[in-house]
Amino acid sequence: MKVMGARKVLVTGCSSGIGLAVAVRLAKDELRRFKVVATMRDLDRREALEKAAGETLNRSLEIRQLDATCEDSIRECVNSLSDRRVDVLVNNAGVGMIGPLECQSVSDMQELFNTNFFGLVRLVKELLPDMKQRQSGHIVVMSSVLGIQGLLFNDVYAASKFAVEGFCESLAVQAMKFNVKMTLVEPGPVVTEFEKKVYEEAEKMDLSETDEETARIFRQIYLPYSRKVFNSVGQTPEDVAEQTLQLIVSKNPPFRHQTNRLYMPLTAMKHADPTGQLPIDAFYKMIFQHDRMLNATLSILRILHRRMGHGAA
Numbered sequence: 001m002k003v004m005g006a007r008k009v010l011v012t013g014c015s016s017g018i019g020l021a022v023a024v025r026l027a028k029d030e031l032r033r034f035k036v037v038a039t040m041r042d043l044d045r046r047e048a049l050e051k052a053a054g055e056t057l058n059r060s061l062e063i064r065q066l067d068a069t070c071e072d073s074i075r076e077c078v079n080s081l082s083d084r085r086v087d088v089l090v091n092n093a094g095v096g097m098i099g100p101l102e103c104q105s106v107s108d109m110q111e112l113f114n115t116n117f118f119g120l121v122r123l124v125k126e127l128l129p130d131m132k133q134r135q136s137g138h139i140v141v142m143s144s145v146l147g148i149q150g151l152l153f154n155d156v157y158a159a160s161k162f163a164v165e166g167f168c169e170s171l172a173v174q175a176m177k178f179n180v181k182m183t184l185v186e187p188g189p190v191v192t193e194f195e196k197k198v199y200e201e202a203e204k205m206d207l208s209e210t211d212e213e214t215a216r217i218f219r220q221i222y223l224p225y226s227r228k229v230f231n232s233v234g235q236t237p238e239d240v241a242e243q244t245l246q247l248i249v250s251k252n253p254p255f256r257h258q259t260n261r262l263y264m265p266l267t268a269m270k271h272a273d274p275t276g277q278l279p280i281d282a283f284y285k286m287i288f289q290h291d292r293m294l295n296a297t298l299s300i301l302r303i304l305h306r307r308m309g310h311g312a313a
Ligand SMILES: NC(=O)c1ccc[n+]([C@@H]2O[C@H](COP(=O)([O-])OP(=O)(O)OC[C@H]3O[C@@H](n4cnc5c(N)ncnc54)[C@H](OP(=O)(O)O)[C@@H]3O)[C@@H](O)[C@H]2O)c1
Pocket: 012, 013, 014, 015, 016, 017, 018, 019, 040, 041, 042, 045, 066, 067, 068, 069, 092, 093, 094, 095, 115, 119, 142, 143, 144, 145, 186, 187, 188, 189, 190, 191, 192, 193, 194, 195, 197, 237
């Protein structure tokens, strides 16, 4: 069936998680407003997407190869589209990294930036000129609450999302002049393979390069808390996908959108104190001094989250 007048949406990183959920949600739109180009770097990992896409496969959803770290791959994908037309870019591909800085290599950090930050830069460089020429388009970027507020042992990942936010904030004014919209989607914890991958890597991480106290804080305090946070307030990728669809169809989409209301008190601290001391003191106290209170709060949040119908299964 031909989808008439549908907007062409290119989504990156669709082999799993949020990218897969966004691609499928848009492809299954009841009003058939989208034609989705669901991309992934490794087409051998397409099975989950094909299964989830069901009847929409090769109708309102087509799968293409795109590696965010490779300009040729991006160009080839875009050139393969009719008139190179992309109305909406959902830049989602991303990787995580947690742990003490001393145990991470600079080349691993550069690789992370190459995907999370330069991947976005490459896609925007490829697509923005066409959007400017057409005087229309929407660039939707999967950022994170860690692009607003840093977090213990997430130093390099948070830095990559801060870079994403600074890049988009700067570009948004120029984009506006050409009627191109920009939106940063800022999820809190989302239960996807992302979480699984970073925990698996953290478990087998060689901590011999750091001191005993830092290794203890990471293993015995940070990792268990982080898991509790995911269990208590973690969203489903489908929930993030639904909110992303609403942003795409909105006439006036906001520049920033946080998907998890329960995480907002933490990010709000950033704006409440221009010196930056409030969130740093609060995180320090939560983690090192008031762990019982934090545990109790997480239990309450977990109940609230389930009642709101947002809890991950
Ligand atoms: N999960 C969370 O808690 C959370 C919270 C806030 C923001 N986010 C952000 O949401 C986005 C999606 O994460 P997710 O949770 O859905 O994780 P995920 O399930 O691990 O999905 C990440 C996707 O990115 C793809 N990818 C990685 N490197 C790529 C590259 N060079 N080129 C193209 N695709 C690449 C992965 O492909 P492969 O299968 O080939 O690895 C995968 O499809 C990321 O930008 C992440 O930073 C996640």
